[in-house]
Amino acid sequence: MNPSQTKKHVQIPIWGCIALILAGLGISFRIAHLDRPIYWVDEVATSMRVSGYLRDEVARSLATGLPLSPADLLEFQQIRRDLPWFHLLQVLGQSPEHSPLYFLLARIWAECFGTSVTAMRSLSVGFGLLALPAMYGLGRSLFATPRQDTTEAGKLVGWLAMGLFAISPLFVAYAQEARPYSLWILLLILLQRFLWRSLEQGKGWFFYTLCLILSLYTSLLTLFVVLGQGCAAIWLYPQRRRMYLLTTAIAFFVFLPWCWVAIAAWPTLQNNTTWMQMPMPLWAILGVWFYSLAVLFFDVPVAAGMPAIMGIQIVVAIATVSCIGYATYFLLRHAPRSLGLFVLMGGISTPLTLLAIDLIRNGQAAATTRYLMPVHLGASIAVAYLCSYFTADRRTLPKAIALPFPIPVGRFIIVAILSVSLLSCVVGLDRTSNYQKSRNLSNPAIVHLLNQARSPQFLGEVGQIQDLISLSYQLDPDVSIQIRPPHLSHEAWLENAVNPQQTTFLFNPSPSMKSAVQTLQIGKLQQVYEPIKLIPSQLGLTLWIIDN
Numbered sequence: 001m002n003p004s005q006t007k008k009h010v011q012i013p014i015w016g017c018i019a020l021i022l023a024g025l026g027i028s029f030r031i032a033h034l035d036r037p038i039y040w041v042d043e044v045a046t047s048m049r050v051s052g053y054l055r056d057e058v059a060r061s062l063a064t065g066l067p068l069s070p071a072d073l074l075e076f077q078q079i080r081r082d083l084p085w086f087h088l089l090q091v092l093g094q095s096p097e098h099s100p101l102y103f104l105l106a107r108i109w110a111e112c113f114g115t116s117v118t119a120m121r122s123l124s125v126g127f128g129l130l131a132l133p134a135m136y137g138l139g140r141s142l143f144a145t146p147r148q149d150t151t152e153a154g155k156l157v158g159w160l161a162m163g164l165f166a167i168s169p170l171f172v173a174y175a176q177e178a179r180p181y182s183l184w185i186l187l188l189i190l191l192q193r194f195l196w197r198s199l200e201q202g203k204g205w206f207f208y209t210l211c212l213i214l215s216l217y218t219s220l221l222t223l224f225v226v227l228g229q230g231c232a233a234i235w236l237y238p239q240r241r242r243m244y245l246l247t248t249a250i251a252f253f254v255f256l257p258w259c260w261v262a263i264a265a266w267p268t269l270q271n272n273t274t275w276m277q278m279p280m281p282l283w284a285i286l287g288v289w290f291y292s293l294a295v296l297f298f299d300v301p302v303a304a305g306m307p308a309i310m311g312i313q314i315v316v317a318i319a320t321v322s323c324i325g326y327a328t329y330f331l332l333r334h335a336p337r338s339l340g341l342f343v344l345m346g347g348i349s350t351p352l353t354l355l356a357i358d359l360i361r362n363g364q365a366a367a368t369t370r371y372l373m374p375v376h377l378g379a380s381i382a383v384a385y386l387c388s389y390f391t392a393d394r395r396t397l398p399k400a401i402a403l404p405f406p407i408p409v410g411r412f413i414i415v416a417i418l419s420v421s422l423l424s425c426v427v428g429l430d431r432t433s434n435y436q437k438s439r440n441l442s443n444p445a446i447v448h449l450l451n452q453a454r455s456p457q458f459l460g461e462v463g464q465i466q467d468l469i470s471l472s473y474q475l476d477p478d479v480s481i482q483i484r485p486p487h488l489s490h491e492a493w494l495e496n497a498v499n500p501q502q503t504t505f506l507f508n509p510s511p512s513m514k515s516a517v518q519t520l521q522i523g524k525l526q527q528v529y530e531p532i533k534l535i536p537s538q539l540g541l542t543l544w545i546i547d548n
Helices: 014-031 041-051 055-062 070-077 085-093 101-113 117-143 152-166 169-174 181-201 205-216 222-236 238-264 266-272 282-294 307-334 337-361 369-391 407-428 438-452 462-472 490-497 511-520
Strands: 456-460 480-483 503-507 524-529 543-547
Touching: 014 117, 014 152, 014 169, 014 407, 041 070, 041 085, 041 101, 041 117, 041 438, 041 462, 055 070, 055 462, 070 462, 070 480, 085 101, 101 117, 101 181, 117 152, 117 169, 117 181, 117 337, 117 369, 152 369, 152 407, 169 181, 169 369, 169 407, 181 205, 181 222, 181 238, 181 337, 181 369, 205 222, 205 238, 222 238, 222 337, 222 369, 238 266, 282 307, 282 337, 282 369, 307 337, 307 369, 307 407, 337 369, 369 407, 438 456, 438 462, 438 503, 438 524, 438 543, 456 462, 456 490, 462 480, 462 503, 490 511, 503 511, 511 524
Parallel strands: 456 480, 456 503
Antiparallel strands: 503 543, 524 543
């Protein structure tokens, strides 16, 4: 070798080093305390499907009216190894609103590592870790290509996008949940990257098609993402229109089998998604959107009893959302037009489509934070792009771009965003985010009351089985659980079920259940727990006691 020749070393900028440190912290946050957050009903449903149990089968086994222990309920979270894989597909077909890929992968994972809470959630953690380098690759693909922004700022976007993604409390939370969203986030990142590469360079269509197929088989919401990306591709890249339509059509053709499953089981799909049809006012949906944007970087418990601290939290949340809004404007104003619109349309198509459906059906699907992941990814890219102009060498920046703040102020804002994100992740190690576990946020309070009672007797109904299984993960072994058989009236069941020698609790009793207690005169019915609701239609679990 010629001594004059030197090896070419890859130099990582200082902000790249910071991003790697943040990635290390993000990995730590994702793997820490996996067993602590509430294993809520959706995760219970994951374990039930992966284990091969049909809901009706579980109901018949448990709704007998006989005393059960928490361990008896948790048996239906264990894999049925005697059943063939074809039966698993039949089980998944009972929930056609959920594409099957994640659940099939989770079954393989559970076969290898078991069905404990930690084991089930670790699969999602794995997808979350893979998303870190994928986010870096997306930023590089969007902004550091020959036809786009080749300045130092453009090359920094990948590092900054990965760093912001790594410590986002929202992405950390969903990387720790035994649900398909972590896999969907990973595939959305790859889908956006390969589609952009294909549109810009005219190559890579195979990888785009593959990612689209996998994403469709992970979440039906990908259909709404394709709607926005498709409009952008056809409008901004007419020369690629034919190839885009061909590859997208191939992906949809491969997805037809599950479309047929969903159509054939349409009544089941409608029944499984009745909660989406519960009315929610438009102002509440817009409030959820604001909150969902804020928790991308800032998610700490609301200090309701401390007005001064709560005021600071509100200011920080408003500042966070304002930063995201301005970053989006900055992206559209200064990035190449095709790039800005590509990121924007791919992000907003999902919430706007869901909102239109809600306005027609008077529902609340658009007020679901986990359905807004495309928006969060787009917002992360926009904020990373804005931050790149405050972290790059000012002499390398285009003179035509006027920064909204002096560079020291901009860097202070970056430090502030990173600080609140890190704070949120640290606080989140020992708490469950308010937007994530829905009505099962009530579990700790209900479990505390039951575990503290003397010889507790816990009565529920067949429609509450998944909630009861969720509670069973934390209930003491001596708690006696009874579930009313569907063929018995409330009066006939309660007359034999209530034991005067035990402390009898009713779990989220229906009006018929309350009326039966009064009719039988077996004691005074008192409510001992009710969650705080923001709006009357919000789901929540209650606990009542029969005072003998």
